[in-house]
Amino acid sequence: MIHLSLPAALSALLAGIGVYGVLARRNAVLVLVGVELILNAANLLLVTAGSRPGAPLSAGPVLTLFVITIAAAEITVALAIILVMFRRTGHIDLTAVPDLTDDEPDDAGDVDAEAPRADDRDGHPRDAVREPAAAGEGVG
Amino acid sequence: MALTLMLLVPLLAAIALIAIPGESTVERGIALGSTVVTAVLAVVVVWGRHEVDVPWIRSLGVRWHFGVDGISAALVLLTALLTVAVVAHALSGPIPKGGTGSTFLGCILLVEAGALATFMARDAILFFIAFEVVLVPMWVLVRRFGDDHVRDETRADAAGRFVLFTVLGSTLMLVGILFLVHHQGTSDLTVLAERHGAGLSRPLQVAIAAILLLGLGIKVPLWPLHTWLPSAHTIAPTAGSVLLAAVLLKMGTYGIVRLAVGTLPAGVAQLSPVLAILGVVGILWGGLACLVERDLKRLIAYSSVAHMGFVALAIASGSETGLQAALFGNIAHGVVAALLFFVVGDLKEQWGSSDLQVARAALRDKAPRFGLALVVGLAAALGLPGLVSFWGEFLALYAAWSPAPDRPVALLRVCVVLGAVGLALAAAYALRVARIVWAGEGSDAAQGPAAEPVADSRGARWAVVMTLVVVIVTLGLLPHLLLGLSDAATSGLLSGLGVAP
Amino acid sequence: MSWIVRMIVVLPALAALVGLVTRRQRGLAAAVAVSVSAYVAVLGLIQWVAPSRTADIESIGSLPLGDLSVPLHLLSDRVSGLVAFVVALVVLGIQVFTAWYLRDDPRYGQFAATVSLFAAGMLLLVQAGDLVLMLVGWEVMGWCSWLLIGHDSERAAARRAAYKAFIVTRVADIAMVVGIVALSVRARSTDLMAVLTATGDGTLLTIGLVGVVIGVAGKSGLVPFHDWLPDAMEGPTPASALIHAATMVAAGTYVIARLFSLYAGHDGARTLLAVLTAVTMVYAALLALVQTDLKRMLAYSTLSQIAIMLSALAAAPAELGPGAGIAHLVGHAFFKALLFLGAGWLSVLAGATAVAALRGRLRPTGALRWSMGIGLAALAGVPPLIGFFTKDTVIDAALEGATGGGGFRAWLVVVALFVTVVLTAAYCTRAWLLLDSPVAATGELPDVEPAVVAEEDVAVVTSTDSADDAEVERVHAHGHAPITLPAALVVSVLAALTVVGTLFLVSLRGGVHVGLLSALLSVLLVAGAAYAVWSLSDRGRLDVADRVPGRVREPAVRGFGVDTAYVGIGRAVTAVARLVVTLDRDVVDAYPRATAVVARAAGRAGERSHRAVPSLSLLSLLVGVVVVAVLGVAAWR
């Protein structure tokens, strides 16, 4: 016998704390902490609702398990990206204004050597603009 | 069949022209040939009152439903025939700078196709779609082929204004249409007209009519919504100006008659004071602006505002005479504005600008053909009896003086008096133009190239202009040619008996 | 019979069209113009002699306009026959005369065609059995007057005069149009018969009749619309003759005569008409007395005479009908055409129209001298010339009206008429003395003020005295082509008609109706006035007008600054127009521009707030979620 309003209240509390955590942290990893708190609030709610009598299909615990697994998957990708961010910018500060200048002349970074020459044949006077790319290619 | 062909011929020709850029005789042949064929088909369609009705977008209940009735017959003819004139005119001179000739002609044809579809659409949503068709080609005409003497931003402004104002109007109109269609359960214009507002409460009618009038009022253009017109007219190439004035503006008034008057009688009646006041303000406003406007094309644009004011006044009267006057005034303004824009466009081509303050040689003796056409056009613009505009304007005043029973008589009568003042203003500005351009006021001060007389109108252009002059005089002398077309339809529309074909 | 009526209207119009096409071939153009007007004159004669008395001659068929009936009928009766004939006759004369007068003018073809169109307009008005057709004719005449007055469009004064004439009349036409609309609404028809027989709605009737009076006042040059008429002398003399003699300015008389049965029952409109005409006839006669230019003097005399015609309609008793007005219209047509054509002839001979330059130039001209004499005498009302009869018919009608209960209105007219008789006789005598007196004066021509026109300005700076200058230029430009026989014949025939034209009016009901007493009185007045002038002018050696103090005369010659008043009104309208343009640009157009500005500013602000800062995007996300959640839950419940 347990009163279900207790876990419900805890769930609400955790969600609120999670929201605060998301907004209070500039460290990307710590933002994840807030996200995890919200997820856990949801999980708790699922479990709570699922432990009411007559809940069908064991949905509460099953969904909780799903969510936990999804969270694991998420965290994996998230941490990989945070690492990329750190390598690329040297910080993981979410309040920093990112440098959006194009560091590549082309999308997808797979310009090959024949494209510029093909364009030359077309006679478009783009040589001046293309110069750096060609230089980069030469170096590479 | 003829009807479908009539829509498809200009459409396909336009697509062909736009897809294959070039300026060879083939493209010219396609353009002229297709317009002529379309015009012939238009005559056939109007004569036989053709109709086509097949399902199109079933899920929206939109049918591919086109037909001609008394209200649209004259407009269909006007559009089809005028496009022939426009194309002939365009082909007999240099294509405006900005792109290939085939694109230019293709856009003209697209406008024609859209306008014809608009005038013939018998389904409210189809009407809206057709209404929108003309926008992009006309935008291209203004944006790309517009006056190349002005800065690019000016062209962008004019073209943007045109398209944005119109889109606002048409989207509002769409909202109105959807309201109407939702509440009536059908988008068939014939059925809607037959319902005659049955089943719609008065406030609802007023609301829908207000949205529709607001939306269409931009296109007409009604008074405070007109500011897109002068710049678009000024910048557009001759073909664009002509189509804009003679065809596109008509879509607004036609829309009001078609969508609002027959289907929402109570709503339109309630709003008729507003319509009348805006119409009269437009008459005076346009007339006054013309008195001091420096640019000739702008001036004609403002005069369009004034003339469409009469049409609005006539519609506001709500009587059959008023509706007849409105439809007649529509056509009249179309023909007259077309003539004026042709003439002024040709002059501008030679002058390099249409600024009235530049002293130039008089047209009267040096270029008598231009002179004649201009004078006839101006005479028509001031509503000279015997020319086509007179009937629309006089009848509009008559109709507004004795409006339908549910209209505010006193207010409308005040409007009539002010509208009549507008006639005097029209005389003042028309003669002002004649005095400067035709009679050569201030021409003594002309220097340099401006003092050289312009080369007179020749060849196909002269034929185009003369044809319009003949039409103006003929319709002025024999107005029942037009009035007879729309007679049965207007009475049907007003009584809710359905629009007789 | 009805085809004659239709032909009377259509033929001149066709002639105009053909004339326009053939304007390069002078001979052809002249032949067409003259022959068609001759033919129309014959048709007019037939109609007059044998009128069909119908009012439902189909023209182009009735217009389908719902509840408004617009049958567009023509009518034919004795009055229309008479007036049509007279008009056609005068037009014929003018066409013949023009063929000589504008022989060297490169725009002769256009001029002749325009005259034909003008005639078509007038004849349409005369034959119209429908208010709309009347309006059509009325406006067509106005338009043609613009073309004719502005014939010499190289000259700024001509351009200005043409503009002024059209605009002033058009302003008055505002009332005309409203009036016609009101009358048609009252009758639910524009058919003349329906309008005349319609009953009910007195307000509409008042609006209609007053509107028409104001419209007529514009075209007929009643005060305060009168000032365009003297300026219209800028047109070539035949144009002046046409406008003044039988057509445009007199058309108002005809229109009101057609509506006379309505006016007869409406005291208010008639009082307005009476006041306007009384003021105009006296005022114009006074100004005519002091004019320094022959044509301008004739123009003022026209104003005065037109007012006399209209005053007949204002004062005549209902049972007498409009005959007196029509009669004077006919009489005036003859002698005024005669006078104008004579003046044109004289100006060619003398090379000027300024009175000072014309002094004594009439004496050696033989037939012209006689013709001018007859014309002036007729104008003055010397028996037995037509002017005497028609004017006295008017006086008699007015007297009858006054004694028959016309009250203030009629008495005002009577008094004004007698004053006008005196003044008319005086200025005619003065003119004759100046033209015919042997003393050759060598007066300096007045300086011509250069016309300065700002293109965008409706108002034009005045230049009063350039009419004579125009003729001088014309004469110098074209050389002294000796008058051709037909042209001279025209003048002579008109002179003859002035003598015997009274016979025309016999058949007209109320046409010639001279009371013995009033006739005697007017003859005495004429004689007295003539004598007075003769003696005051020292038997023609002096210009009697010179006795008028300069500070009065100078402004009088210039029409007492009415032109300035017009210009002022024009300026005011222009100012309003400028205001409108400013408002259009800065207020009405402000919304779209402001929208663009706001959109751009919002875009800038948005750009600043979207710097891809993840933390801020989280903030906006969560704010959004909470707001949306609260809203959603609140709205749901």
Add this chain to the structure above:
Amino acid sequence: MKGLAIDYTTVLPALLPVAGLVLVLVADLVNPRLRRVPYAVAALAALGSAVATVPGLALGGGTTRETFCLTGRTAAWATAPTVDGLPQVCLWQADALGSTLQLAAAFAAFVCIALAWPRTRRRRPTDSTREPVEAVLLLAALAGTIVVAASRDVGTWLVALELATLPVIALVALSGRRAAVAGATQLLVTSLVSFALLVLGVALWFAATGSPFLTPDAALSSGGAFSAASGAPTSVVFPSVSAGVVALATVLVIAGVGFKLSLVPFHAWTPTAYAGSSVPIATFLATVSKIAALAALLVVLRAVAALGTPALVSIALLASLSMTLGNVMALRQDDVVRLLAWSTVAQAGWVVLPLVSISALGVGASATYLLTYVVATLVAFAVVAVTLRDRPGEGRSIAAYEGLWQRSPWRAGALALALTSLAGLPPGIIGLVGKITALRPVVAEGWVWLAVVAAVNAVIGVAVYLRWLRAVITAPDGVAGAAGTEGATPAPVAVARRRPVMVAGLVLASAVLVVVSVQPDLLLRLLG
């Protein structure tokens, strides 16, 4: 599994991408140097998936293709999962609408794969990871999208939605540019928080309805109808005061999915991520992701619709905000990808606009609008991709499109059609029809102010797209003559030779756009 009847042909649209994914992995294991094979497999899988959805398109109203059903038979099984008193519930229910969305997703994914098609020239042999990984991630996201459109239970729904989201984040990051990392980061944190909220919403739904199914019956049970209807002793008895909780759940779901739809204020990642990633990935984000989001949203809203047709102020607010901000911002962009990104924001507003009436009409209209948007956006992005290959380095600026009409009329024509479709102007009839469709439910529900806001936004939208279109039809200064005469003919040939697959993708997308523009019913009728 005895209780669950699994019809593999029905789930084929989802299985094929997964199978393709596995195949790619296996192929990569066998030969890590393959570059085109993964893409070929992915393209085939996408195509197959598209074909597999076709039988579902013809379904009439109410009927579905379903599997993983919990039938009455399963209830008889002793420990089997039971849903007492409920009608049959299936974990996969694809009706005409769902199938259409699936088809659209598969088609869009196919075009994206075509656009991302690798170059002829091999790079260094060591660089082998990227193509297989991209192919795997694309297929996974596609699979997620397809599943979510057919899901009817919160479990599948959540997993599928995440499956549609997570790979995309990785895809964005994979392009490796500085901007891409910024975009991926922003996308990541937004998506994580959104997903957490989504889970919270789902939990609330479960708490309120007691049902893990997103069905109308479940929604009704929140009002207590559940227990009343069944009356069985084993039936779940919950407090009946849970409509508010359902409301909150719905709103949270809207917010959570709104992030994927780029609704303001959940949109901030959009321009960064689009601009950072490669064009094919941006295309994927703009099309397949949106389909997934809307499909997910519609699953929930259709369930909620049973509670009546509640007009949601929140949706109205989000829609008007999105339209306005998206358009206003797009008006300022000189980078076409950013412009398209902001246009996506605006279009997302239009997509959810009809949902202010949560009714069959609104749902259908929303899906229709989404499809019109997807088709048009695909073409626009495809043109950008092709142009970018032509003119690397500057193909992203509007200025690069000046004179396109002369250089390459067909491509310009396709772009013009796409832009006019997005603007809702003829000749892009389909866009116009989409606008009509979207406005219809709004008007039907009497949302006048919203309709007026939409009308105003239609105007700004036109301004946005015409800005680009202007460049397309304008000859660049000074080269008008040269480009018109010389450049016009050789260019398209060269283009076609160099990258046939990419062009094929463009042609395919354009063909679809043209066809549905001529006959909009093809697209609209699918929605029943």
Add this chain to the structure above:
Amino acid sequence: MTTRDIVFTAVGAVTALSALLSVTTKQVVHAALWLLVCLGSLAGAYLVLGQELVGLVQLLVYVGAIVVLVLFALMLTRAPIGPHAEIDTPWWQRLAGALLGAATTALLASLLLPLFSGATADLDTPTTTTPQVAQAVFGTWVWPFELLSVLLLVALIGAFAVSRLVLHRDGADGADGARHPGTVSSGARSDGRG
């Protein structure tokens, strides 16, 4: 108030408190550790609620895997050990966070408490036992479960590819970037080098 209520209250208090600390602490690593406590005690809460399986999975996956990952990440990104003001956002953002967090709690509580008021779960005869859950997972929920496996697979592949990308890029940035400071394209080129 039953025993379970009391136990739950205690565990819940720990959970809430540690959650609060994990979002407020100034030390990065402490935050992760407090999260550990929080998630662990939440597992306890699941146990109290009678969901043993969930509780154990929570311990296994969250505490065992996720938090460790977080810690690794903190270390890889050279998180400073010790109090660091820089880990928090500006005050106004934190204020907004606090307000929004409070609002969230209030909103949820206001809806959930009435929903669950008086509702009890009789945990002595549990409705969902572990075998039941297992059967449900592999019976009813097999479809999402299989999808979940795909998700995990894809997430791993994605994370692997993304992090691999980093390692290459890092070297490239160091080398090419130094040689061509003005040539941004060099970094792009380099990702082609396996």
